[in-house]
Amino acid sequence: MSNDNHKIFRLGVLVNPFAGIGGALALKGSDGADIREKALAQGAEKKANVKMRLALEKLTELSDNLDIFTAAGEMGETVCKEVGLKYNVLFQPQHEQTEGEDSEQAALAMVDAGVDLLLFAGGDGTARNIYHSVAGRVPVLGVPAGCKIHSGVYAVTPTGAGEIAAKMVRGELVSEQEGEVRDIDENAFRQGKVRAKHYGEMRVPHDLVYLQSVKMGxxxxxxxxxxxxxxxxxxxxxxxxxxxxxxxxxxxxxxxxxxxxxxxxxxxxxxxxxxxxxxxxxxxxxxxxxxxxxxxxxxxxxxxxxxxxxxxxxxxxxxxxxxxxxxxxxxxxxxxxxxxxxxxxxxxxxxxxxxxxxxxxxxxxxxxxxxxxxxxxxx
Structure with missing residues (x-):
């Protein structure tokens, strides 16, 4: 056990590289290999790592207090390398075009490694994968990168996600709430019908209101x-x-x-x-x-x-x-x-x-x- 006042913070970094890829082309979602192939064929750009980079840039000055666990390639390794953060690769996807199962396996590996926070970039489908894999075992925080963001596990902006993570690394008080995991039926959505389903809750950090609600002194x-x-x-x-x-x-x-x-x-x-x-x-x-x-x-x-x-x-x-x-x-x-x-x-x-x-x-x-x-x- 360390005698230092601050332990090394163990951060999981997970990116769904195809999150949001169908948005700019009005494909109303990114779920399904056929949608991703169609989006790539039409010249869609993968933006999830760009969003994760905005979050991780808030952590670069705290690198001495960080131990990062991630997945290979565009599932996290690439963006960690770009921002100059040291990392440990725990998961290697089988194929370049990753699936939800890859997100689930990578998340499980990071949680089993004892991360204090799982920071992930994606949309509602990614949140659903992580819930299915690790549920409430550790706090999670989403970097919004998908077409659909109905779930309550995401920060308002990628930068905001980075700022909350930075507070945790510094050991500041950060509130915890139960965030809903929701996802809609994309096929119905493409027909103009919104059918959102509630899958469960995960533990989510958010900015703390430092004063107690009872302000009587x-x-x-x-x-x-x-x-x-x-x-x-x-x-x-x-x-x-x-x-x-x-x-x-x-x-x-x-x-x-x-x-x-x-x-x-x-x-x-x-x-x-x-x-x-x-x-x-x-x-x-x-x-x-x-x-x-x-x-x-x-x-x-x-x-x-x-x-x-x-x-x-x-x-x-x-x-x-x-x-x-x-x-x-x-x-x-x-x-x-x-x-x-x-x-x-x-x-x-x-x-x-x-x-x-x-x-x-x-x-x-x-x-x-x-x-x-x-x-x-x-x-």
């Missing part, structure tokens, strides 16, 4: 924000009545327990199910035995001025327990004020297992209010 504001966080967790528990929730240490978690009307072990770990106490102040061994073979999620907050998620006041959360539930079942809660007090320093991981620390390192979704999240780094 001081202690009262912070207390109201904690109530918002508690309401979010309570609603989540209602949606998961069979799940065991392990409640970690810290005042933010204590506020959630207080809102639920449950006794709390401030310097210990409690387990609840369906908003009722199952066990209080459990040991590491008791926690492992209690949650074995049970759907389990951990609610945890940053402890102390250095922002420790693990290793300070919660040694009951053993490496074995953390491995058993997986990173996807760790719910991190904190107010934006608490995160801002870290002054850009990442959250700290000290599980006593360096390999586990490295596996957990990267971006976490931090619940900062009711249906309000930010993306924050941890090392």
């Amino acid at each position: 001081g202690r009262e504001s912070e207390e109201l924000v904690l109530l918002d966080i508690a309401a979010h967790i309570a609603e989540w528990m209602d949606d998961h009545p069979e799940t065991y929730f392990v409640m970690g240490s810290g005042s933010t978690v204590a506020a959630i327990m207080d809102e639920l009307g449950l006794p709390n072990t401030l310097l210990g770990v409690d387990v609840i199910k369906n908003k009722s106490i199952i066990a209080s102040d459990v040991s590491a061994t008791e926690l492992l035995n209690l949650t074995a073979q049970q759907p389990t999620q951990l609610v945890i907050t940053a402890i102390g001025g250095q922002g420790h998620l693990f290793g300070r006041g919660n040694q009951q959360l053993s490496p074995e327990f953390i491995v058993s539930i997986g990173k996807e079942n760790i719910l991190v809660v904190a107010t934006k004020q608490k995160l801002q007090e870290l002054e850009g320093r990442p959250l700290r991981l000290d599980t006593s297992d360096p390999k586990l620390d490295d596996a957990l390192a990267g971006s976490f979704s931090v619940i900062t209010g009711y249906h309000d999240k930010v993306i924050y780094p941890a090392i």
Whole structure:
């Protein structure tokens, strides 16, 4: 585990080189090999890499903090080379004219490599491919390059996408929202009919409004924000009545327990199910035995001025327990004020297992209010 204040940011760069190729020729989309062949035969230019370049140019001054993973040729390698960014090629397409399956396989390779953000250029078809392949495993951000942009996973402009990615690389607070993946039936569209279908949601970073919505100042504001966080967790528990929730240490978690009307072990770990106490102040061994073979999620907050998620006041959360539930079942809660007090320093991981620390390192979704999240780094 690195001791530096800022970890190297792992960025996935993926381009659908044929995205938007049918737009200028009024072909109303780019899906299908026949459409792409027709567009190329009529002299259409591939513009997706041009759009991705606009985004990546915002990252060139941050290259020392970047580790880029991409696909060969026009699927990302070419544009990374053009802007002078070092990169690692993880995927090689079989044919020059790539298909949706290539985008899916490339995205999966990048996510499996542990990228903190998948930056991709394309249209709704590309977003659909990425959703099919990796869904909500990591934050994604689209660089708009397609004929159809109905999905809510795209930045407004390519430059805007680059600016948001740059904020993440610098470790600034960036909000997270659920972006819809939508696509229309291109054949129907060419007949003048718009039939949009909703496929799901992916995690999308966007510019953060730094001030809390509750602007009353001081202690009262912070207390109201904690109530918002508690309401979010309570609603989540209602949606998961069979799940065991392990409640970690810290005042933010204590506020959630207080809102639920449950006794709390401030310097210990409690387990609840369906908003009722199952066990209080459990040991590491008791926690492992209690949650074995049970759907389990951990609610945890940053402890102390250095922002420790693990290793300070919660040694009951053993490496074995953390491995058993997986990173996807760790719910991190904190107010934006608490995160801002870290002054850009990442959250700290000290599980006593360096390999586990490295596996957990990267971006976490931090619940900062009711249906309000930010993306924050941890090392």
